[in-house]
Amino acid sequence: YIVAIGGGAVLDMVGFAAAISHRGIRLIRVPTTVLSQNDSGVGVKNSVNSFGKKNYLGTFTTPVAVINDFNFLKTLDDRDWRGGISEAIKVALIKDLSFFEWLEQHAAQLASRSLEPMKEQIMRCAQMHMDHIAGKDPFEMGSSRPLDFGHWAAHKLEHLSSYRVRHGEAVAIGIALDSTYSYLKGWIAKEDLDRVIVLLQNLGFSLYEPELSGENLIKGLREFQEHLGGQLTIMLLERLGKGVEVHEMDHAMIEEAVKMLKDWNQEAISKS
Template sequence: MQTVPVNLGKRSYSIYIGQNLLCLNLPTNSELLSRYFHNKRVLVVTNDTIETLYLSSFLSKISKAAEIANIDSVVLPDGEQYKTLEYLDKIFNKLLLENYARDCLLVALGGGVIGDMTGFAAACYQRGVDFVQVPTTLLAQVDSSVGGKTAVNHPLGKNMIGAFHQPNSVLIDTQLLTTLPEREFNAGMAEVIKYGIMWDETFFNWLENNANQLKAQEASSLVYAISRCCEIKADVVSEDETERGCRALLNLGHTFGHAIETHMGYGNWLHGEAVATGMVLAAKTANELGWISQNCVKRVIQLLNRFDLPIAAPEAMNPADFIQHMQRDKKVLEGKIRLVLPTKIGAAVVTSDVDNKILIDVLS
């Protein structure tokens, strides 16, 4: 088991990563589970896909691992299109109807949508209650479960309604990825590749050399990749929890990607697919500015191609569509679109000095 600390003073917590760490089909790590669930009233939030695969086993095992005062669940539909205030209210209804008190614990058992919605519910309910992340997708394991960003979508913009609320712990079991569809695994790899582009050239080189092992979900390679991503994110979040500085670098590809998701309809493009295309557009923009070479752009595209990720913007979107959505992005300041752009493999900057003509040329 790998343990990655997130150092945030009184809000510090640990990320636990391993194969069969708490796999729901094998013996439970009772000590680890009891540490966070002991004597708590627990509400597990999940979706209908994970309900079929894991929910009953998970409820049974954490009940045995800790003296839980009471445990229940709420099941939401599976999909980005359900990450809304309407479906968030189903969590609040359950909490209120069952008289959950402030000392309760919410558990996010699912991917990024469930993690974001559960975290946002935990941030809001009685002005803040504890929650634990148990991410079941690769994208959630390497990115969205760590760092305390919680939100729901709005028809006019992705993740525009939310709060920062750190979990008490993140429990990552790579064995849960065995039931993940290949398309969703590949979408998660977009976020893995992101860390190499924006922060760690050595890790990017490692990904180029180990893509086949990762595609085959070779255990030690998978644990290493997830651990390294969590280490990078933990370091960034520890330095800049509320995204006033370097944490914005984690949004490489996201300004373009969120525009795709919003325009095409939530759920039609997976988040990681949109981010993959967004990173290509960011790399091409940096190349137009003379910041990176054409070879760097080529390496980014080639690595994304290894995981069958899209690298071209949707034909249904024109440059004006992109710019309209990007002007509503959370990073916009004083009316200027701010982009995260690579300056080489392993480094990036946030800039608002990109002329719209260059953006239009790239998007065309």
Template sequence: MEKVAVQLGQRSYPIVIAPGLLSGAGQVPELQQLWQFKKVVILSNPVVAALYLPQLQALFGQQQLFELLLPDGEAYKNLQSFDQANTFLLEHGIARDALLVALGGGVIGDLTGFVAACYQRGVAFVQVPTTLLSQVDSSVGGKTAINHPLGKNMIGAFNQPLAVIIDTSVLHSLPQREFSAGMAEVIKYGLLGDAAFFQWLEQQQDALARLQEPQLSQMIKHCCQMKADIVSRDETEQGERALLNLGHTFGHAIEAWLGYGTWLHGEAVAVGMMMAFELAYARGWIDAPTVARVRQLLVAFELPVQPPLGMQIADFMPYMKTDKKVKDGKMRFILPQTLGAAIIVDDVTESELQRVFAG
């Protein structure tokens, strides 16, 4: 069993990682606070619920349980689902002393966290992520949100969970495409802050593709630890935490342009990271062999490295100009200086983007 602590003073919380954890979480000392809630509301989707809801019901078997299944997919991380969840809580008389449990991937996790932030001005929640992407990234750090047609994650709140319960066994039921999308976020951690981890991923790619332990749990713990350390220093993204958005400025534009759910988030981020490295290469910051290594590892995990067919820089611009990272009217990008080190820049112009990505 692997454990990571997100250090945020009185709002600190544990991340617990192990295969089979859904069956054994009741014995974990760091999670004992969760069994004290009398009412528990589990939010999930039909796909995940069919696989893992019975295990979660058994885990919270001594408490009064309610379940709400929301539609599956990024297209449903919206105001309609947010309203549906709040209506369910009101109709069932859920009070502020209840616990919400997010059982699912990033969509369910983000939505549940945002509902928890808003319902009666705040109720407790816990993350039980079931995709690789949510286990290594979206379930950790308290970013919660829903999408708007004009931008991804534009309506939300910082809201930390009480705990994150990561059962690595659930990844065996994950479709290959979803696992690959999660690997984009894993690779991101190596690119933005740990070249040795990137090299380890290169060396362990076959074992990881087979979901082999202990490599799988070690990989997830490393990502969670990196994110926990950054969040503890910059919870509300005033500075350093923005580095976690490597590839996301381009990636969010791809998701919005295609329509949410057409590409998976990790697929769009993979292309976004590739574009960030190509832009850094054009500036002379990194060399061609480094760009090639990044491309090779993304391709090894079956991730795209080119924008969607027909998408030009002009198509990116409306979304990037309204991105959450825009400051004082300037677009901000996360660009690598070397493999394993990135910085925030605000001097990228539309003409530069046109030069680098023309054709």
């Protein structure tokens, strides 16, 4: 056995090493961050960045046990406390409206580092991720990865910022971008988009980073297709609580969505 104690990057690194050593060593994960406790720690993937790309080398290895100790959360700085909540917003938006509404109702408590609602958020989010992974495509042989909602832009943003923008922060921006794109497509109403944006802002997330603009972001679509290993499949919102897959994205509409996020973010900064 090997026991990995740490955040998502540490768990991935140790899990990758365990998977390729002696044809596999049994892995126990002890995730220590919100993001790893509610998402990556309960998954089956281990990967490391290589060749200038995120998660380029990796394996599928099911851990024999995952131990979530909530006391670790007390040691986190505010960025890592907040960052993992974006993964809960992600899964709620594509799968469970009632969970999204719960997050709206408890946003102030989560932002102020109240431990009890954070525990519930982690347990609900982790259960939804496990339920999905245990479904029809746990090892991602198809071209669809619903749990990657908001991630195509997030992966590119992390790389473009030289990982100054952490994963959870990048996912929050990616969620905002794809939700805005869904609104521009006419799939969700403006009031629904406003709810997503307000929730992200109430939790303290930025909606925009300078690296989000320009042709490099569009290149992220092609890289994400390579990451999928097949047809481009992007998860958008048909409505709050229900995702819909598309196989192409309008570049001009992406740029319009980015501009809207930039304006909203600047407005929030001005008010503060």
